[in-house]
């Protein structure tokens with residue numbers, strides 16, 4: 001089994017423990033409130049990458065009904081569907097996910113920490129194509145100069161990747177620009193949130209006064 005499959009398998013095998021831990025950690029109310037405070041459009045189109053058991057989906061759905069969550073763990077998606085009846089969730093890996101078009105917000109809470117640089121770059125390219133002009137990509141990650149970390153604990157064996165905001169910036173396709181980065185210390189580790197905004201390079205009204 002390769003590293004990606006091993007990580008996904010660990011989330012499946014230990015889904016019960018993971019869900020318990022996830023609910024104990026609590027909903028990202030503040031982040032979600034902040035993200036949606038920037039929206040003017042009613043019912044914005046939102047995609048959540050690595051949505052896990054749908055804990056944060058429940059909060060996001062207070063701000064929009066146009067939501068799609070994806071995660072590679074079948075067991076966590078099963079729980080997300082149970083917890084959020086009637087809501088769209090897809091089982092998919094980051095590098096296989098077909099992004100919908102005309103998205104206003106892409107959110108990845110502590111999930112792209114399982115994506116190596118090659119996968120992360122592909123996600124950024126696809127996110128760029130998927131976002132509307134002015135659309136936002138919110139990412140939270142554990143901070144550290146890019147490297148792979150294998151962790152073996154009660155949740156099985158999982159491979160994580162550390163990034164700095166600069167590492168992410170170095171992979172950005174032309175139209176995605178860094179808007180904001182913020183650092184937090186959580187459970188003895190340093191984390192950051194990064195927002196990227198899509199600014200179309202081609203603007204047919206440019207130069208027409």
Ligand SMILES: C[S@@+](CC[C@H](N)C(=O)[O-])C[C@H]1O[C@@H](n2cnc3c(N)ncnc32)[C@H](O)[C@@H]1O
Nearest residue numbers: 011050051052071072073093094109110111114
């Ligand atoms: C640390 S959890 C974060 C979950 C949730 N966003 C949260 O903040 O609680 C990482 C999530 O990424 C998912 N994941 C891991 N590898 C993945 C991959 N290659 N493609 C898609 N999702 C993946 C896991 O199943 C898990 O739900």
